[in-house]
Amino acid sequence: MKPPAELATPPAPEKIDDPVMENPAEGIDQSAGDFTYDVQYDYDAGAGLTENTIRYISDVKKEDDWIREFRLKALKVFEDKPMPTHWATDDLNNIEFDKIRYYLAQGQKPKRTWDEVPDDIKETFERLGIPEQERKFLAGVEAQFDSEAAYSNVKEIVAKQGVIFMGSTEALKEHPEIFRRWFGKVIPTSDNKFSALNSAVFSGGSFIYVPPGVKVSQPLQAYFRINAENFGQFERTLIIVDEGAEVTYMEGCTAPKFSTATLHSAVVELVAMKNAKIQYITVQNWAANVYNLVTKRGLAHEGAEIKWIDCNIGSRLTMKYPGVVLKGKGARGEVVSVALANDGQHQDTGAKMIHAADDTTSTIVSKSISVGQGRATYRGVVHIPKHLQGCKNNTECDALLINSNSRTDTYPAITVRGDDHAVQHEASVSKVSEEMIFYMQQRGLSEAQAMSLAVNGFVNDLVRQFPMEYSVELKRLIDLEMEGSVG
């Protein structure tokens, strides 16, 4: 099927001459990702979301009928579901769904070597340091540029073990049997308004399958890059780790700073079979105009372990509550999250732990930092039903306020029934005191350096759990943010 002619014509890409857009209200230094290239898109679904948009995406991707149907149904669910502003921020109402472009790509087939990747896109990822990291410490990389992966490669030694790592677009074609079995099973379309939106227009994201007993020693990494203005990125990631296998997956994300809002709404589903282990690490550094509304959940079978490490530095509004459904006996779930809300930002993050078997254990550690008028919100769900035995949860959430007008909110929802469980919840709010800053200044540190050090100290015990490369990156990002926050 050929895409409709009027949509196949690429619109004139908007040229951004000055990569450092003036936006004093935000005042955030995100220079690392703040650049853009004038890319010619061969495929553009245009602005607005209708059934035609979905047909266009399905046509371009030459999808099977079942996916097409899945998408159209999801669109209906998205349209029917109200915005969740009865509990979430009203800022959601400022998303202009009609102005967003839902699919932008140069092609559907990612390149296997960086040499084949078109120059502008290659340069984007080079500036972000991706090829270099790949050489140094990664088992495989997928680099998504707007709607599709531009590059995807997995080291031969890993591929030989039967590990599949590719873009979701490709995986749907090449491994439909595994894909279809788990797709939408951990996070159903109707889970929430944005999981429905993603289900309607999803494109890109990673697909990983690790065969039984295979322990992937180096991390697999995906990088998500938004390059276009008025664009929505809707990747769909599905990771299945078979019995006794292990994998670490890391994702990074950036976008240039545009004057209009951009939307990122991903769905990530993890499946850890019996005794499998998955560690999923995110360092989100979207530009301060990006709505980042993501649904992430893992299903842990007997004796399996799923750990989410989630760092949210950028974006205008992030709503993300990684969860684990502890389905099998003795399964373990963990969420470790760090959020930094600068002026004009709202990090609404947390975790969900759904205990559904005996002897399951979950841990939530959340640290948030609010700077200036930034707002950090923690929402946590812990659910332990009556018929279970021997379940444990430990929740700890700490908030650090930098300025007197900074804001933090905590909404824990812990439901424990039955009497053979152990649940612990601790929360603290602290402030960087004038005495602490003066003390550090007295030792020769500037005010900004002192702030940075205080913030790094606050998150230090969490960051130590991260892979080296990521903890260095996080420290650098915190330094940049704090530099901008002090007169």
Next chain:
Amino acid sequence: MRRNPDFRTTSSLHTNASLLLFTMKSLEIRNLTIALADSLEEPIVKGLNLTINTGEVHAIMGPNGTGKSTLSKAIAGHPDYEITEGDVLIDGESILEMEPDERARAGIFLAFQYPAEIPGVSIANFLRAAEQARLDEGENVDAAAYYKRLYEKMDDLKIDRKFTARAVNEGFSGGEKKRCEILQMAMLEPTFALMDETDSGLDIDALKVVADGVNRLRGENLGVMLITHYQRLLNYIQPDYVHVMYDGRIVKSGDKNLAIELEEKGYDWVKNELAAPATA
């Protein structure tokens, strides 16, 4: 490089001291009046004069609430205090326009009476950041050399090396906090150390350790202002000069014997002496 070399070389050239005292530096407190920033009408320190040269230890004694701590904090640039009159100069140049961190890099070190806790930041990382802050942009602390020096200083001060991994002052006992201050002083090698009630809250053993540390750091490149309420500390650190502070001023100065006299007669002796001429 451990401290700001520019400051040392340029300022020492400006001193009008004799050739013999070429490297001597001075901290001059001139007619200093200090008030809390929110009550400028009621100064705490009222026109205080004092000059401390490197190589000298000046003890400042006095009853509680007489302005001793205020003096040291204001010199270091604490934002709660405002200097409404007078000046503080290092080798003739005023430091009052400098930020607290600039004053620190210019050689002022304040050993706090109540050091702040910095959760999650290890002593090793903190001191390294403080040394890094003294370097020019683009220069980096040499990690190996830094740790070598740090461990040497710790051995000198008889501090367990495991100490460096602990977060600065977090959960420290009173003695550990003071020892941590002395270690920082040893590493940062200031020109002038303002030691605010370094002996408060210490038992006799801790007091000896701290005094021993100060005595090791004493020397011709360091000037010390030793603030204390009790004479006890001065048994272990012999001051060159003793000043008695009362009601925001230095009312009596002398050598170490003054401290002993003070110990015998108590602060009332000074008070009465002051009151006498007024009632006469």
